[in-house]
Amino acid sequence: MIVMKTLFTVIALSLAVAGSAQTVKKWQGASSEVWDFVTPNWLPVEGLPLPTVLAEGDHALFDDSRYEKEGAEKVVVGGTLNLGGVEVNNSEAFPYVFEPGVEVEAKLTGAGALVKEGAGELTTNVVNELLGGTIVREGMLTSPKVDDPNVFGPKVRLEGGTIQLSTSASGSTSYTMNSEIEIPEGSTGTVIAHRYSVFLNHLTGSGTLHFISRGERAFVRLDQEATNWKDFTGNVIVSGDTKFNPGYTGLGLQTGITWNAGDFEGKDSTFADNSISLMDGGALYSQSGERCYVIGELKGDETSIIHGYMKSSTTPGIYWMVGGLNTDVEFAGKILPVATTDILVGGETVAMPRRDNRVGLIKVGTGTYTFTNGENYITGGIDVVEGKVLISNPEGTRSGTGHSSSYETVVWVKEGAALGGSGRISGSVEVAGTLEPGDNGVGVLTVKDFDPSMMEDGKEPKAFTVFLEATSSLVLELGSIDASDKLVSDSIKVEGGVLDVRLATYYSLNVGDAIQLWDAALADNSVAFSEILLPMTDEGWVWDTSALMETGVITLTAGGGEFTSLRNPVAESAQLFPNPSNGRFTVSLATSENFTVEVFNASGQMVKRQEAFGHETTISLDGVQAGLYVVRLNTAEGVIVKKMVVQ
Secondary structure (H helix, E strand, O other): OHHHHHHHHHHHHHHHHHOOOOOEEEEOOOOOOEEOOOOOOEEEOOOOOOOEOOOOOOEEEEEOOOOOOOOOEEEEEOOEEEOOEEEEEOOOOOOEEEEEOOOOOOEEEEOOOEEEEOOOEEEEOOEEEEOOOEEEOOOEEEEOOOOOOOOOOOEEEEOOOEEEEOOOOOOOOOEEEOOEEEEOOOOEEEEEEEOOEEEOOEEEEOOEEEEEEEOOOOEEEOOOOOOEOOOOOOEEEEEEOOOOOOOOOOEEEEOOOOOEOOOOEOEEEEEEEEEEEEEOOOEEEEOOOOEEEEEEEEEEOOOOEEEEEOOOOOOOEEEEEEOOOOOOEEEOOEEOOOOEEEEEEOOEEEEEEOOOOEEEEEEOOOOEEEEOOOEOOOOOOEEEOOOEEEEOOOOOOOEOOOOOOOOOEEEEEOOOOEEEEOOEEOOEEEEOOEEEEEOOOOOEEEEOOOOHHHOOOOOOOOOOEEEEOOOOEEEEEEOOOOOOOEEEEEEEEEOOOEEEEEEOOOEEEOOOOEEEOEEEEEOOOOOOOOEEEOOOHHHOOEEEOOOHHHHOEEEEEEOOEEEOOOOOHHHHHEEEEOOOEOOEEEEEEOOOOOEEEEEEOOOOOEEEEEEEOOOEEEEEOOOOOOEEEEEEEEEOOEEEEEEEEEO
């Protein structure tokens, strides 16, 4: 057997010297774990399966057919290897580890690329100087150590699969990613960044970047000339993973451009044409202070967070300018500072976000952004410059805005822009544009401090005011006595503007119906509205507005009528059963699928919102009082309104 093995080796070496060996050779590792040009650890892909050596210019293939079948296969690179290319095509059961040999200069060189195929993992800390860099099509390529050399080459092209950076980071030493990342159109490339991963590179392509953060300070140095992510025209998904490191996880940004709110100058527009989606614990935050980042579209699920400055400093203010892509977005995540302080609420210790750590939103573009989280603490406020913002946190949650850093105004609505919703705004509101309570339908918008049960022990709620400026419009829809728009606040100051009262899509109104448009004291120095528009006056309806300014009430004295169905097949197919119910009922929509169910109480406050995927969904109203509820179905064909009695 020893003679036969020696004979195979001699034959393989002779073929290599004669130049007749195949250009693609497959790793076997039968002799040792050393990868060099003298050890016969290879088999030709074509021809006789005789052990051979790898020759300069050959293509090296690593797959599942290696000699050892158990555990990870360690391959020790024994020097500088000038190759035609390297391909690792392995399954999850057969991971590979490339390591440099001891006291040798281990590197991969040549005109080709390191190509990762298959679902398995390749872990490497061997220098990659291949001119083609790295191509990842499937599986994962991991650079494990914080002080690893460049294992990717000049560029890594993500046609699928994942690259993972710095799994060993535990202190404050940073892993620096310098290689260009390209994600071609139609591809999703995943980058897993552990804590202290810094990106000083170019990002190009038009595919989807999935950025997974496994620790704090995984960020992009936008303030460096070596960094350019503006050429990337695709979408970005940010998610978090605390499996390895605790703390907040997300994509950090660091720009050198200083924001000047006074003249709206000093914005970082790297992502002005991109959509960023935060999910599965993903977050956004800034590494530097008094900054404004422009994001074309910003979406987030209920686990996501928008932070401001990454530290607890009270100096920097971070603002996110969103909406430039003119899309409609429902953002379900939290918006709040990193910094917290412990307070007592009902005798229990609660970590409350600090007001002096500012994070704010600026809404631009024609679309509507709906914020549904009830734990927001938007200390830098919301500036609605264009389009519409809806604050629609569910009843029973703390606030859709939280307090501003000044504990005064928290929302500003510019001319041409609009604010609405059916949630709670915990700060004053200054309106030069349009204020329209409700979520694209009737609802109650509350402008008040936290409910007393949620205030810090020993403190009383602060009074807030809605300021209706001379250019403003207050738009309210009437459905019925029990289902009409209403504005609830401590006070309302009318400085002119238009009061525009309209009929809702579905209404039922009778003579004698007195409807309260707002529940708020009239602030001192208020004036009359410049114009009051009332519905159906040309059709003979008459309204008594004598008590309007003092009580917010108008009364129908003549006219009336109802419109309760569009009488189309979709509306007629909608069913709620059982009805009455105990709070648990089924919504069925035979002629439409993938719709949204919204449930409102008699005060117009949203108590439940649920997506339906298919033709049917079950709604559970936990802890609600008995009474009449309005159920609104938002479908692709339009809006359907039904009533549900809860006993």
